[in-house]
Amino acid sequence: MTDGQRIPVIIDCDTGVDDALALLFAVRHPAIDVRAITCVAGNTDVDGVVRNTLTVLEQADAPDIPVARGAERPLIEAPRSARHVHGGDGMGDLGLPRPAREPAGVDAVTLLRREILASPRPVTLVPTAPLTNIALLLRTHPEVVRNIERIVFMGGAAATGNATPVAEFNVWHDPEAAAILLTAGVPITMYGLDVFTRVVVPAEQVRQLRASSEPGARLAGDLLAHRPAHPGSRPGDPDETAGGLGDAGALCAVADPEGLTTHRLPVDVSLAPGPTRGMTIVDRRPRPGESELHEGTREQALVDVGLDVDVERYVKLYLATVEGTL
Numbered sequence: 001m002t003d004g005q006r007i008p009v010i011i012d013c014d015t016g017v018d019d020a021l022a023l024l025f026a027v028r029h030p031a032i033d034v035r036a037i038t039c040v041a042g043n044t045d046v047d048g049v050v051r052n053t054l055t056v057l058e059q060a061d062a063p064d065i066p067v068a069r070g071a072e073r074p075l076i077e078a079p080r081s082a083r084h085v086h087g088g089d090g091m092g093d094l095g096l097p098r099p100a101r102e103p104a105g106v107d108a109v110t111l112l113r114r115e116i117l118a119s120p121r122p123v124t125l126v127p128t129a130p131l132t133n134i135a136l137l138l139r140t141h142p143e144v145v146r147n148i149e150r151i152v153f154m155g156g157a158a159a160t161g162n163a164t165p166v167a168e169f170n171v172w173h174d175p176e177a178a179a180i181l182l183t184a185g186v187p188i189t190m191y192g193l194d195v196f197t198r199v200v201v202p203a204e205q206v207r208q209l210r211a212s213s214e215p216g217a218r219l220a221g222d223l224l225a226h227r228p229a230h231p232g233s234r235p236g237d238p239d240e241t242a243g244g245l246g247d248a249g250a251l252c253a254v255a256d257p258e259g260l261t262t263h264r265l266p267v268d269v270s271l272a273p274g275p276t277r278g279m280t281i282v283d284r285r286p287r288p289g290e291s292e293l294h295e296g297t298r299e300q301a302l303v304d305v306g307l308d309v310d311v312e313r314y315v316k317l318y319l320a321t322v323e324g325t326l
Contacts (some may be wrong), residue, residue, distance in 0.1 A: 006033035006220035008119045009254060009256035010112065012070070014042025015094050015131035017223050018246025021318075023053065023218050025251045027062040031322045032255055035123065036115040037067045038108035041079050042130045042173055046072040047079035052091045054099035062214035066115070066272040067101075070108025074174035092226035113141045123151035124254055127181075127246035130170050132154065135296040138184055150187045154250040156267070157193035158305055158322050162277065168193050172278030179269040184300040189262060191250040192280065195309040200248045205319055212323070220322045223322045252314040253306070254260060259317070261308035266300035271303055298308075 009032050013019040026034050037057075039049040057065060073079040104111055112133065116123050125148055127134050134151075137144060155221050157171035157177060163172035171178040182188065201224050209221025224243025245252070253260040266283040270276040282305055320326040 006031055006122065007036050008033050008123045008163050010034075010036045010038070010115055010120050010123055011130055012038045012040060012125070012127040012131075012133050013049065013053065014040050014044070014114075015026070015049050015056065015091070015227050018042065018244070018248060020052065020091060021042065021220060021223050021245060021248040022126075022251045023056045024060050024216055024256075024320050025248050025318055026191075026326065027060050027065070029251070029255050031325065032251070034062075034065050035119060036111050037065055038070050038133050040070045040108065040110055040129050040133045041072050041074075042140040042170065045079070047131050050103050051099065054101040054103065055091070055096050056219070057083060058099045058101055059219045060092065064303075066104040066111055068104045068106055068108040068111035071136065072131060074132055074152075075176045076133060077174060080173060090242075091222060094219075094222055094226075096164055105285060109137050109140055112137045112145055116144045116147050119147060122147050124150045126153070126254060127151070127152040128250055130142030130169075130173035131177035131181045132174045134283055135180035136176070138180055140219055140305045145185050148153075148184070148186045150189065150255040151181065151187040152191060152250055153181065154191045154196065154247045154253055154304075156190050158223050158280070158282040158307060159194055160188070161279065162193060164275065166276055167270075167278030170211065171280055175269050175271050175278045178278075178280070179271060182269065182303065183266060187261075187304070188301065189253065189306065190267065190280070191260070191306045195260065195306040196246060196249060197244060198309055199245040199311050199314050200254075201243050201245060201315055201318070203314070206241055206243050208323070209319075214324075217323050226254065238260060241264065245314065248318060249309065249314055252317055255321075256313070259310040260306050262304035262306050264302050265305050267303040268300040268307065
């Protein structure tokens with residue numbers, strides 16, 4: 001917000017636990033103007049995603065933001081949820097009341113097109129989910145790219161995956177959609193697992209949030225308590241009360257890009273069947289290899305890949321935002 005104007009943002013999510021953390025941050029940060037939220041199957045089924053999204057907005061006392069239902073399965077693959085991570089309801093089984101808010105009367109692609117083209121300033125698109133809705137948008141309405149400033153997506157990995165040894169869940173869930181996103185023709189930032197797993201809210205701050213009398217801050221604490229910070233830990237373990245921000249870090253990077261160190265690198269997605277399917281191939285070689293020398297220039301999209309993050313900076317930013325002290 002260097003010019004004093006708020007950043008128009010559209011979030012595409014599969015609300016789960018860390019998408020919920022991202023929504024709480026986005027609707028409370030003074031520099032972010034959330035114009036719309038679209039929902040896609042991923043962490044749970046798409047109807048559960050819509051319900052969870054509306055619940056978060058209600059708990060956060062957010063303004064009236066249009067929310068639309070999108071794709072209920074990937075372009076080619078069968079749907080594969082992550083309820084084992086996010087709970088049976090996708091929101092940590094916190095027993096939250098059903099929302100009174102209703103979704104918009106249009107589908108996700110229609111809402112995306114409408115809000116992107118209607119924005120007086122180019123939009124920052126922030127997908128924190130499998131990229132099915134975004135791929136459908138780009139293929140159905142390619143004219144939207146003229147009013148997209150940047151895409152900051154949570155997905156991919158330059159190093160280790162989580163859905164497979166080499167593939168991150170959002171890209172693995174719909175690799176073809178991710179490949180389409182990389183051809184969007186707009187600047188793209190990849191907030192992948194290399195930074196995603198590092199931004200952890202310490203246990204003391206999580207306890208403070210959970211003790212808050214304000215519903216949105218308290219929900220953030222309860223969600224963080226459901227996100228163990230270390231692999232192999234389980235929610236509720238006595239020694240595991242810190243919580244990872246996960247997807248919310250991508251929104252921190254929109255509000256405060258200086259906290260994220262990126263390198264502009266060629267990125268491709270492995271689409272072939274087999275153990276590398278869904279892998280984001282990030283080319284970090286210092287010079288062209290034999291393939292480029294013999295076959296010509298690289299064809300992969302150049303992406304600003306997040307490889308380092310100022311953890312303390314983003315933790316402070318997140319807490320100040322959700323607690324309303326920024």
